[in-house]
Amino acid sequence: MRQLSPASRGYGTSHRQLRARLAKAVSGGGVRCARCGKPIVPGEPWDLGHHDLNRLVYTGPEHRSCNRATSTHRLQRRQSKRRTSRIW
Numbered sequence: 826m827r828q829l830s831p832a833s834r835g836y837g838t839s840h841r842q843l844r845a846r847l848a849k850a851v852s853g854g855g856v857r858c859a860r861c862g863k864p865i866v867p868g869e870p871w872d873l874g875h876h877d878l879n880r881l882v883y884t885g886p887e888h889r890s891c892n893r894a895t896s897t898h899r900l901q902r903r904q905s906k907r908r909t910s911r912i913w
Contacts, residue, residue: 835880843883844873851886859885860892 874887
């Protein structure tokens with residue numbers, strides 16, 4: 826199987842530019858993870874997150890561990906759909 830380029834996976838020039846702008850805020854502290862809401866500590870690894878269903882939409886800085894647990898997020902979405910009761 827052929828490896829897709831970073832740009833085709835959603836990590837092109839606009840992604841890198843936005844991440845560079847956000848890096849200043851993250852390194853200064855006070856930025857919260859877009860997934861879990863907990864602070865991202867300056868110096869802690871982080872990613873610029875994409876929306877789970879639309880990779881063209883950025884969600885903001887995320888802890889690297891939160892961002893890379895996307896298969897878990899997909900499973901949780903599927904399970905929450907099953908638990909939803911009918912609207913009466």
